[in-house]
Amino acid sequence: MENESLESRLNQIEAILNRVLHHFESENITNSNNDQWLNLAEVCEYMPNKPAKSTIYALVRKRRIPFHKPDKNLIFSKREIDEYIKSGRRKTLTENRAEAYLSLKKRKQ
Numbered sequence: 001m002e003n004e005s006l007e008s009r010l011n012q013i014e015a016i017l018n019r020v021l022h023h024f025e026s027e028n029i030t031n032s033n034n035d036q037w038l039n040l041a042e043v044c045e046y047m048p049n050k051p052a053k054s055t056i057y058a059l060v061r062k063r064r065i066p067f068h069k070p071d072k073n074l075i076f077s078k079r080e081i082d083e084y085i086k087s088g089r090r091k092t093l094t095e096n097r098a099e100a101y102l103s104l105k106k107r108k109q
Contacts, residue, residue: 036078043076048085 038046040053051059056074059065066080091099 038076038078038081040074040076043081046078046081 040056044051044053044056056065060067060074066077066084068075068077
């Protein structure tokens with residue numbers, strides 16, 4: 001009898017997990033299909049530092065910024081630009097000091 005109760009609970013948990021997984025899969029498909037595209041002027045306006053077009057061209061030439069070029073015009077995925085911006089985070093002085101301290105501490109051991 002206890003095994004039946006345990007099996008019943010496991011089936012309920014499995015059903016819940018399947019619903020959650022289905023929700024995230026459908027949300028992911030929706031988000032990937034609705035990616036917003038920006039042209040050169042829009043990406044200049046969208047970025048926090050409001051770079052000049054020549055700066056964006058230089059980043060593209062150096063392949064430092066994600067871009068697409070389906071024809072002669074550059075286009076940018078807003079999602080990819082967000083990821084690019086987030087990847088540029090620099091450590092704080094406190095984080096650098098803590099990392100240096102831990103590194104020195106490991107060397108002494």
